[in-house]
Amino acid sequence: MKRIGIDVGGTNTDAVLLDGGRIVAAIKVPTTQDVLSGVKAALSHVIDAPASAGIAVDAVMIGTTHFTNAVVERARLERVAAIRVALPTGGSLPPMCDWPRDLYEAVDPMIFMVHGGHEYDGSPLVPMNTDEIRDAAMRIRDAGITSIAISATFSPLTTECEVKAAEIVRSVIPNAKITLSHTLGRIGLLERENVAILNAALQSLGRTTVQAFADALSDVGIKAPFYLTQNDGTVALADVAAANPVHSFASGPTNSMRGAAFLTGMENAMVVDVGGTTSDIGCLVGGFPREANNIVHIGGVRTLFRMPDLLPIALGGGTIINPQTGEIGPRSAGYRILTEALVFGGSTLTTSDIAVAAGIVEMGDRDRVKGLDHDLVRNTLARIGDMVADNFDRMKTSADDVPLIAVGGGAFLIPDKVAGASEVVRVENAGVANALGAAMAQVSGEVDQVFSGMSRDEALSAAETGARNAAVASGAAYDSLKTLEIEDIPIAYLPGGARRVRVRVIGDIAFQ
Amino acid sequence: MLEEFAEENIEPLAIGAWILGTGGGGDPYISTLNLRRLYAEGTRVDLMDPMALDDDDMVAVVSKMGAPLVGQERLGDPVHLARAVEVMEDYIGKRFRAIMSVEIGGSNALSSFLAAAVLNRPVVNADAMGRAYPEAQMTSFAIGNLPMFPLSLVDVRDNEVIVTRAASWKWMERISRKVCTEVGSTAATCKAPRTGREVKEWGIHDTVTKAVELGKAVLDARRRHADPVEAILEHEGGKSLFRGKVIDVARETTGGFLRGRTVIEGIDGDRGARMELAFQNEWAVAFRDGEAVAMTPDLLCLLDTVSGSAIGTESVRYGQRVTVVALPAPRLLTTPAGIAAVGPRAFGYDIDFRSVFP
Numbered sequence: 001m002k003r004i005g006i007d008v009g010g011t012n013t014d015a016v017l018l019d020g021g022r023i024v025a026a027i028k029v030p031t032t033q034d035v036l037s038g039v040k041a042a043l044s045h046v047i048d049a050p051a052s053a054g055i056a057v058d059a060v061m062i063g064t065t066h067f068t069n070a071v072v073e074r075a076r077l078e079r080v081a082a083i084r085v086a087l088p089t090g091g092s093l094p095p096m097c098d099w100p101r102d103l104y105e106a107v108d109p110m111i112f113m114v115h116g117g118h119e120y121d122g123s124p125l126v127p128m129n130t131d132e133i134r135d136a137a138m139r140i141r142d143a144g145i146t147s148i149a150i151s152a153t154f155s156p157l158t159t160e161c162e163v164k165a166a167e168i169v170r171s172v173i174p175n176a177k178i179t180l181s182h183t184l185g186r187i188g189l190l191e192r193e194n195v196a197i198l199n200a201a202l203q204s205l206g207r208t209t210v211q212a213f214a215d216a217l218s219d220v221g222i223k224a225p226f227y228l229t230q231n232d233g234t235v236a237l238a239d240v241a242a243a244n245p246v247h248s249f250a251s252g253p254t255n256s257m258r259g260a261a262f263l264t265g266m267e268n269a270m271v272v273d274v275g276g277t278t279s280d281i282g283c284l285v286g287g288f289p290r291e292a293n294n295i296v297h298i299g300g301v302r303t304l305f306r307m308p309d310l311l312p313i314a315l316g317g318g319t320i321i322n323p324q325t326g327e328i329g330p331r332s333a334g335y336r337i338l339t340e341a342l343v344f345g346g347s348t349l350t351t352s353d354i355a356v357a358a359g360i361v362e363m364g365d366r367d368r369v370k371g372l373d374h375d376l377v378r379n380t381l382a383r384i385g386d387m388v389a390d391n392f393d394r395m396k397t398s399a400d401d402v403p404l405i406a407v408g409g410g411a412f413l414i415p416d417k418v419a420g421a422s423e424v425v426r427v428e429n430a431g432v433a434n435a436l437g438a439a440m441a442q443v444s445g446e447v448d449q450v451f452s453g454m455s456r457d458e459a460l461s462a463a464e465t466g467a468r469n470a471a472v473a474s475g476a477a478y479d480s481l482k483t484l485e486i487e488d489i490p491i492a493y494l495p496g497g498a499r500r501v502r503v504r505v506i507g508d509i510a511f512q
Numbered sequence: 513m514l515e516e517f518a519e520e521n522i523e524p525l526a527i528g529a530w531i532l533g534t535g536g537g538g539d540p541y542i543s544t545l546n547l548r549r550l551y552a553e554g555t556r557v558d559l560m561d562p563m564a565l566d567d568d569d570m571v572a573v574v575s576k577m578g579a580p581l582v583g584q585e586r587l588g589d590p591v592h593l594a595r596a597v598e599v600m601e602d603y604i605g606k607r608f609r610a611i612m613s614v615e616i617g618g619s620n621a622l623s624s625f626l627a628a629a630v631l632n633r634p635v636v637n638a639d640a641m642g643r644a645y646p647e648a649q650m651t652s653f654a655i656g657n658l659p660m661f662p663l664s665l666v667d668v669r670d671n672e673v674i675v676t677r678a679a680s681w682k683w684m685e686r687i688s689r690k691v692c693t694e695v696g697s698t699a700a701t702c703k704a705p706r707t708g709r710e711v712k713e714w715g716i717h718d719t720v721t722k723a724v725e726l727g728k729a730v731l732d733a734r735r736r737h738a739d740p741v742e743a744i745l746e747h748e749g750g751k752s753l754f755r756g757k758v759i760d761v762a763r764e765t766t767g768g769f770l771r772g773r774t775v776i777e778g779i780d781g782d783r784g785a786r787m788e789l790a791f792q793n794e795w796a797v798a799f800r801d802g803e804a805v806a807m808t809p810d811l812l813c814l815l816d817t818v819s820g821s822a823i824g825t826e827s828v829r830y831g832q833r834v835t836v837v838a839l840p841a842p843r844l845l846t847t848p849a850g851i852a853a854v855g856p857r858a859f860g861y862d863i864d865f866r867s868v869f870p
Contacts, residue, residue: 086586086587088589088668088669089585089586089587089588089589089668090586090587090589091589091591092546092549092587092588092589092590092591093542093545093546093549093587093589097545097549098545119696120579120581120582120585120696120697125586125668125669125696126669153585153586154585187581187584187585188584188585189584189585189586189587190542190584190587293829294827294829393757393831394757394831394832394833395831396831489763
């Protein structure tokens, strides 16, 4: 199976062509302002490489930061209507009540709260008021809004209200793009609704981005189906992914972790990805990033959904060292490192200068750091080691020593010995780990819901069926599906044997 | 004596209340949002010194009751807390002079403010626990043997219940819990009305100010890049019991409560030792290498070692760097009657209460 993986980062666009497990060609080009010419350039490079001659590509996997950037920059978002089916509860806290003002204004929402929703045991809170929904839909239509987020109380448990409300909206606005909160988020109405609204605000961008990628592929003569990489380290068919841009928010760090697994052949390890400004520490479980089970803020918005559990630390190749106190960061020279760091002729002391002075890595002009105080160099390295060890230990889930894989441009900062790590693993081709991670991705499906009024076995089996269906919809071959994770937690205070069940299945890409 | 509760005190109140929640009482996030919105609309709440109450003033004691998980979906609306107060006024035929919270620990610290903002009444600077506890009989009013009825309970769907009489505080807890479960495991309640005299005699005084000041101490330490945990200890006259890393969390739900234990492996001065924190909604008993070293009613707080933020029994997880601290309990809770109501035996631990504060 021949695949191309592309990772569009803030600085570089990486591409690799894989034939089975063999890297046929790899390239790193600067990310361009319009993104697409960079993607096209990278694509052309790998398919025109001599080693690629005669290879027909089966699939292209693209990881992009497009959608995260749009939220962070408050740009390219579309106007949204939010309908919450929850009255008489929650009336004092309307949708988006906890958003940063600038993002709220960028989305410029129309907000509706209507009667309905469910209880934790699946019984209706109050009968859903369909007239209120129809009325809202007509006002939304009259305002010319086509992207709509719908949320309802306990919808991860009982989807009925959201589904019915969507039918009514669609009968009024046939071309509506509707995001239902239960398809994205977990228990926690505000956080789940926030995810749905972010997703709704990215609908147009999702579609235009996917169309642009499709054009880029056809321009360079690739006819294979293409996929976008997802937060959980898998891919989804581009059309499915376009409808759920929020699932691509963390594809960068996720792809680098998956690439680390691929390059080392390790499925259970910790990964530290050292960039220019920060490092991310994550945990590979069965070859996939462990998911966060807590609140994640995106562009200042509280969310709770499928995101990798990452611990960012203010340590990168451009992190600035205070020469007097020896303090590390948190500021970084960032992309200006190539002009500001001592070894590159600048006047700012960075972690890279320390590493060069210590002889750990070669870059720039080593003579320019010859005069650095030996104690400063030694102490800074020791402190970097402590920083890494401390945060590494924080992310570990067991007291046993586990391997630590170091990737990213600043991986040289990770010492060879880290307390709590059985070994520190370094890899070749670490520079294109992200693109590799994208290229090797499989397809997954997940269910994370509260089930009640049924036996534990029935709940587990219902969840597994749901996860399998979701995976097939995202492009997985049914026969290849395997259950990756299954977890159930009984819930405090609730009668009826309520339990939260989370099942994740994974499988190979189904080819037409 | 009335004093306007300033908007900039909302955040410190939430931080302090979450610490005084000793692991339970629910994250105040939703309540904080509600209060902020009311303030943004121009509403202000006055804080009232309990000693300024007249003996025959009537005081409403409010609380949100139910499962925190349900509260994350059925977002609380201040009008329902206010409604519980009005229902009680209608029933007893008297007007409340002021409103207080049953517990200062966790989200209920803000419940009195939410009801008070809607009804335009002052909040009494007092509560009935000085912390958080899971059940109705674990209050200073119960310890004082005050009447436990009537109680009003309001559901969002126009269901309003008054428990006119109960044989004991425990019966009141059982009956009201049942009704609460029936309406979806969340409800607004107004507990037995208190007279000004009862609040002066049996309320735990000045706890709102205490929570605010505690929260300010944490925020101030963070701003100065000082140690917030140290600031908490200093502010409350507390004791640091253990510093380490969470290595195990076991939870089970029995009898409607979240029970379990958290195991912490020592670092720094506590290297080589282990602390086990047993909880029932709140942290109840701390065992150091198997020996009970601190217990309720002393306040056991699990704090993030770096930020000083409280960590709840529902949110504690493996790997967190934590410091276990004990803060002194209100004096009433450490009397024989207090220990009978909220000491270790009230939570099923057959040990004698020994305070870490001599």
